[in-house]
Amino acid sequence: MHTLDWIILSASLIFIVVYGIWKGRGSKNIQGYLLANKSLNWYTIALSIMATQASAITFLSAPGQAYVDGMRFVQYYFGLPIAMVVLSVTAVPIFHRLNVYTAYEYLENRFDMKTRGLAAILFLIQRGLAAGLTILAPALILSIIFGWNLTYTNFIIGALVIVYTASGGTKAVNFTNFHQLLIALGGMVCAFFMVVHLLPADVSFLDAVKISGKMGRLNVIDFAFDLNNKYNIWSGILGGTFLALSYFGTDQSQVQRYLTGKSIAQSRVALIFNGLVKIPMQFFILFVGAMVFVFYQFERPPIFFNSYETGKIKSSAYSTQFTELEKEHQSAHELKERQVRQLVEALRNGNAEEIESKESEVKTAQEDMNKIREEAITLMKTNDPGMDSRDINYIFLTFVTDYLPVGIVGLVIAMVFAASMSSTSSELNALASTSIVDIYKRLIRKEGSEQHYLIASKLATVFWGLFAIWFANFVSGLGSLIEAVNILGSLFYGTILGIFLTAFYFKSIRGSATFFAAVIGEIVVLSCYFFKVPISFLWYNIIGCVLVILLAYLINPFLDARRVA
Numbered sequence: 001m002h003t004l005d006w007i008i009l010s011a012s013l014i015f016i017v018v019y020g021i022w023k024g025r026g027s028k029n030i031q032g033y034l035l036a037n038k039s040l041n042w043y044t045i046a047l048s049i050m051a052t053q054a055s056a057i058t059f060l061s062a063p064g065q066a067y068v069d070g071m072r073f074v075q076y077y078f079g080l081p082i083a084m085v086v087l088s089v090t091a092v093p094i095f096h097r098l099n100v101y102t103a104y105e106y107l108e109n110r111f112d113m114k115t116r117g118l119a120a121i122l123f124l125i126q127r128g129l130a131a132g133l134t135i136l137a138p139a140l141i142l143s144i145i146f147g148w149n150l151t152y153t154n155f156i157i158g159a160l161v162i163v164y165t166a167s168g169g170t171k172a173v174n175f176t177n178f179h180q181l182l183i184a185l186g187g188m189v190c191a192f193f194m195v196v197h198l199l200p201a202d203v204s205f206l207d208a209v210k211i212s213g214k215m216g217r218l219n220v221i222d223f224a225f226d227l228n229n230k231y232n233i234w235s236g237i238l239g240g241t242f243l244a245l246s247y248f249g250t251d252q253s254q255v256q257r258y259l260t261g262k263s264i265a266q267s268r269v270a271l272i273f274n275g276l277v278k279i280p281m282q283f284f285i286l287f288v289g290a291m292v293f294v295f296y297q298f299e300r301p302p303i304f305f306n307s308y309e310t311g312k313i314k315s316s317a318y319s320t321q322f323t324e325l326e327k328e329h330q331s332a333h334e335l336k337e338r339q340v341r342q343l344v345e346a347l348r349n350g351n352a353e354e355i356e357s358k359e360s361e362v363k364t365a366q367e368d369m370n371k372i373r374e375e376a377i378t379l380m381k382t383n384d385p386g387m388d389s390r391d392i393n394y395i396f397l398t399f400v401t402d403y404l405p406v407g408i409v410g411l412v413i414a415m416v417f418a419a420s421m422s423s424t425s426s427e428l429n430a431l432a433s434t435s436i437v438d439i440y441k442r443l444i445r446k447e448g449s450e451q452h453y454l455i456a457s458k459l460a461t462v463f464w465g466l467f468a469i470w471f472a473n474f475v476s477g478l479g480s481l482i483e484a485v486n487i488l489g490s491l492f493y494g495t496i497l498g499i500f501l502t503a504f505y506f507k508s509i510r511g512s513a514t515f516f517a518a519v520i521g522e523i524v525v526l527s528c529y530f531f532k533v534p535i536s537f538l539w540y541n542i543i544g545c546v547l548v549i550l551l552a553y554l555i556n557p558f559l560d561a562r563r564v565a
Contacts, residue, residue: 001146001401005410012183012414016421017164020176024168029450033169033457034101034433036260040171044178045270048426049248049257050278051177051184055423056138056416058285059184063396066289067296070219072231074286076538077279079241083248084275088268090504091249096264101437103255103500110503111511113442118518119250119499120438124431126492127253128464131427132471133488135161138416139472141397144308154472157420162465165425166458170260170433173425180422187415188285191396194404195291200298203344208294210347211340214359215297215366217290220283230536239538242545243490246497248274253430292399297340303329303376305391305398309384316383325376332372336365424468432460487537491529494544495522501545502552509556517551 001009031037065073091103100106104123108116139153164172196205203211212218222232248254248271261267303326304310313322343358377389400412436457441448448456495518502514525544528535 001409001413002406004407005413008407008410009414009417012411013160013417016176016180016418017160019179020164020172020425021167023175024164024172028454030101030436030453030457032171033454034256034429034437036169036171036174038260039262040174040260040266041262042266042269042273044174045258045261045267046273046277047181048174048177048422049254049270049274050281051181051419051422052253052257052426053247053274053278053423054181054184054281054419055134056420057134058282059188059415059419060137060141060396061393062282062285063289063292064392064394066217066286067293067395068392070217071283071286071290072219072222074220074279074283075222075231075233075236076240077244077282078233078236079238080244080278081275082237082241083244084271086245087249088271091255091500092258092267092271093264094504095255095259096261096267100259102252102434103250104252104434104438107499107503108442111514115499115511115515115518116438117443118515119496120434122492122496122522123250123252123434124439126488127251127427127431128467129471130488131424131431131464131468132474134420134423134427135468136472137393138420141393142413142416144306144394145397145401151473154469157417158424158465158469158472160417161421161424161428162462165428165465166461169457169461170256170429173429174257174260176425177422180418183411183418184415184422185281187412187418188288190408191400191404191412192284192288192291194408195288195295195399198295198299198403203298207344207347208291211297211344212290212294214343214347214355215293215362217293228534228536230538235536235538239490239536239541242497242541243493243538246493246500246541246545247489250496250500251430251493252434253426256430256433257426289396292396295399295403298337299403300330300333302398303373304380305394306388307394307398309380309387309391312387313380313383318379318383322376322379325372325379329369329372329376332365332369336362336369339365424465428461428464428468431464432457435460435464487529490537490540491525492522492544494525494541495548497541498545498548498552502549506549506553509552510559512559513552513556514548516555517548520551521545521547 062073094106095103098106098109102120104116104120107119135154135157139150139157142148143150143153164176196208199205199208209218224232225234226232258267258270261270302310310322313319339358339361343355343362346354346358380387381389397412397416400409404412436453440456440460441453445452445456498521499514499518502509502517521544524547525540527533528540528543529537
């Protein structure tokens with residue numbers, strides 16, 4: 001990077017950390033540290049909610065997802081507005097009325113301690129691992145593109161977050177999230193205008209949109225019903241609604257954001273705002289990826305976007321064969337570029353037969369390029385069987401570093417750091433809250449002072465931060481990171497949501513029945529994943545939730561009968 005890029009990146013990181021420490025100062029008890037004394041307005045909460053969900057994985061992997069697979073991933077969010085309305089009506093007033101620190105406190109009031117503990121532990125496992133992924137996502141990609149040491153990059157991102165999160169608690173997290181999201185969106189907007197600007201002079205923005213559509217990158221809605229299809233309108237609305245209900249209604253990293261609201265109304269408005277804005281925001285991020293795809297119709301793309309992997313094979317015994325494949329790839333691209341320009345002319349002329357003919361030629365040329373690329377990947381695997389064969393996470397940032405001007409590159413890298421830090425800080429804050437309120441304060445040290453619990457909360461934040469850094473260094477090669485983090489969530493969210501829905505709506509069902517149903521439900525979901533049952537991961541949320549409710553309903557009479565006997 002250029003000196004100016006380093007200045008912009010460094011200034012952004014220093015501002016975030018210093019601002020977080022300053023805004024979070026003055027917390028003297030755990031209510032101030034964990035709930036910001038319930039003093040925040042809806043817009044601060046709303047942007048904090050969005051920043052928590054929109055991690056660096058969103059800004060890095062989503063454009064690559066659109067480049068490879070089109071924009072159908074946006075359907076994943078179609079259930080979000082429904083979930084926001086349901087939660088605003090149900091969960092928000094309950095949590096505020098009970099004056100809880102965590103969502104899981106409610107479960108002990110409704111059921112018993114073991115059910116509360118189970119939900120809390122499931123959350124701690126899932127969110128603790130997810131925190132590692134939110135650190136790993138940018139660190140892995142930045143380390144490869146810039147040649148940075150991965151361990152050091154993980155540590156820097158994690159350490160910066162630990163400093164202001166442990167120092168200032170929830171107030172620091174919410175206020176820094178506000179500015180981090182603005183930085184992240186600003187970087188993405190700049191990238192969008194630059195990719196449009198860098199299109200050939202004779203290709204307009206409208207031409208680019210048409211090309212993207214003809215080449216299958218604007219496939220926003222898929223009405224086909226297929227349980228194995230990861231992204232269609234049915235899995236998006238049904239599975240997405242259940243996932244959003246669980247994430248925003250039972251995941252402490254989100255619940256803690258709106259528990260800080262001044263009132264029920266402030267929390268409700270924040271959730272509704274998120275439901276209205278999230279889909280357009282995600283649509284825009286995916287659309288940027290679709291435009292990057294169009295850009296590479298006129299500019300030759302790398303045969304493989306992960307420069308670390310291509311560097312390995314170029315220094316191996318297979319170097320000559322790989323170079324020949326690169327030459328074939330370039331020739332195939334030159335042919336396709338001519339055909340794409342012919343398609344543009346056909347679209348301008350409006351001749352339906354010519355459009356259909358040229359569209360077919362372009363798709364054939366794209367398939368030829370894909371075949372050459374697959375040959376290259378096969379050769380790379382022959383050289384190194386353990387290589388990461390998916391480069392989806394490197395597409396967008398490769399475009400940024402190769403083509404964007406000095407200054408903009410620094411802003412986009414700052415966007416990556418800001419997005420990662422915002423999600424990670426919320427996760428560490430929530431992990432600390434649940435560890436102290438649901439486990440430590442309830443089971444280990446029941447009679448401590450406010451100062452003791454405040455210090456314990458800060459130490460818990462540091463512990464989970466170090467754990468996340470460790471896990472980030474432990475895992476790699478996960479393919480599409482945006483899919484990886486959502487799969488991880490889907491393995492646990494359905495069960496947790498089933499526990500809460502049983503608590504909210506089935507008043508006759510007791511804690512023991514719910515506890516055993518949740519254990520069985522979680523085992524079934526994990527079995528579906530590990531035994532590779534051919535269904536999309538979004539359906540795990542429905543399976544887990546429905547199983548918990550159904551099994552609890554069936555088990556409850558038997559436990560009641562034993563209790564009477």
